[in-house]
Amino acid sequence: MNDGLPIGVLARRTGLAVSAIRYYEDQGLVRPWRNAGGQRRFSRSDLRRLSFVMIAQQFGFTLPQIKAELDKLPGGRTPTKADWARISHSFSKALDEKITALVRLRDNLDGCIGCGCLSLRSCKLYNAEDRAREKGPGPRYLLGDRPE
Amino acid sequence: MNDGLPIGVLARRTGLAVSAIRYYEDQGLVRPWRNAGGQRRFSRSDLRRLSFVMIAQQFGFTLPQIKAELDKLPGGRTPTKADWARISHSFSKALDEKITALVRLRDNLDGCIGCGCLSLRSCKLYNAEDRAREKGPGPRYLLGDRPE
DNA sequence: TTAATTCCTCAAGTTAACTTTAGATCAAGC
DNA sequence: GCTTGATCTAAAGTTAACTTGAGGAATTAA
Numbered sequence: 469m470n471d472g473l474p475i476g477v478l479a480r481r482t483g484l485a486v487s488a489i490r491y492y493e494d495q496g497l498v499r500p501w502r503n504a505g506g507q508r509r510f511s512r513s514d515l516r517r518l519s520f521v522m523i524a525q526q527f528g529f530t531l532p533q534i535k536a537e538l539d540k541l542p543g544g545r546t547p548t549k550a551d552w553a554r555i556s557h558s559f560s561k562a563l564d565e566k567i568t569a570l571v572r573l574r575d576n577l578d579g580c581i582g583c584g585c586l587s588l589r590s591c592k593l594y595n596a597e598d599r600a601r602e603k604g605p606g607p608r609y610l611l612g613d614r615p616e
Numbered sequence: 617m618n619d620g621l622p623i624g625v626l627a628r629r630t631g632l633a634v635s636a637i638r639y640y641e642d643q644g645l646v647r648p649w650r651n652a653g654g655q656r657r658f659s660r661s662d663l664r665r666l667s668f669v670m671i672a673q674q675f676g677f678t679l680p681q682i683k684a685e686l687d688k689l690p691g692g693r694t695p696t697k698a699d700w701a702r703i704s705h706s707f708s709k710a711l712d713e714k715i716t717a718l719v720r721l722r723d724n725l726d727g728c729i730g731c732g733c734l735s736l737r738s739c740k741l742y743n744a745e746d747r748a749r750e751k752g753p754g755p756r757y758l759l760g761d762r763p764e
Numbered sequence: 765t766t767a768a769t770t771c772c773t774c775a776a777g778t779t780a781a782c783t784t785t786a787g788a789t790c791a792a793g794c
Numbered sequence: 795g796c797t798t799g800a801t802c803t804a805a806a807g808t809t810a811a812c813t814t815g816a817g818g819a820a821t822t823a824a
Contacts, residue, residue: 474821476770486771487813495811505820507771526714528676531811560719566674567711571704622791624800634801635783643781653790655801679781771820778813789802794795 472501472509482518489518495531497521497538513546520555527563620649620657630666637666643679645669645686661694668703675711 479486492498493508498517500508517538524534537555541547627634640646641656646665648656665686672682685703689695 474771485813488811490772491812503820505771507820525811526676528674556719560715563711563715567708567715571708622800633783636781638802639782651790653801655790673781765824767822767824769820769822772818774816776814776816778811780810782808784807785805787803789800791800792798794797 471503472511473514475500475508475510478510478514478518481515482522484518484522492518492521492531495535497531497535511546516547516552524559619651620659621662623648623656623658626658626662626666629663630670632666632670640666640669640679643683645679645683659694664695664700672707 475486475489478484478489482489489498490508493500498510498514500510500514503509520538521531521534524537525531529537537559540555541551623634623637626632626637630637637646638656641648646658646662648658648662651657668686669679669682672685673679677685685707688703689699
């Protein structure tokens, strides 16, 4: 009874394709064991790992970034609710910061007269772009750096 | 003086590569005109369009989704601050909903004893997954549907 | 026990979002 | 006018994140 879940069950429960779950194993996001016949068996907590992956992806995180988050979970034992609460919390905090930047963009528009931008010197957004420009070549991110 | 910005200036101001901006034109995200010599000229408001694209991408929106948002801006005239405020607002509202779902995931963990999940029947997360499962085959999104 | 289903690996194919390359033209400063 | 740097097009290449397909083995239900 407690011999783990086969991959198809994980797929049905999460909505992921079987091939996607196998790919996630390749990328180190889950670590199933094998049964006597060589088939993957997952623990129930992997349902949670996969849910986390799906959610994080919807927010634009890459698989390596997500792996880095998941790697913060304890290695030897099954993660506790406290482990998960901590990781989710730091995660939603990072998102809150991104959102703050988005709201700031919206609010900054109020300083401009229509668009154009007719009053460039007083436009905070314009200045924000100029400030980003001073940081040198290569892509810069208006929202600050990407996570991790 | 008011003959528009060349692509290189847009690139320096936004941090995007010139090739990326040209690609965005192909995808219909910006619509520069051409000068006598056939070179692209952009309006200043395109700086804002591109900033919006960059921000939206960080939140995992695809280019078609972003285009759909930008297409809501008025066609004939330069967008006003009110236009931009409206689009940013609906955008951050969608994100707030996603975040709410994330927080719900975190909070749901409190119903479980450690993990395992030892008390499956009382685990809200487990039930949430089962509910998703009932919606039929194909991928389902724990956070509700993707935007647009 | 047999049939249907599920699973396995490995290699190749796919899509989105770009970048790179090549060869040519345009624009700006001296 | 000339040179240097920016820009042009078109086609091919790249990376992440998967999916698909082939051929075969394991599990499960009857």
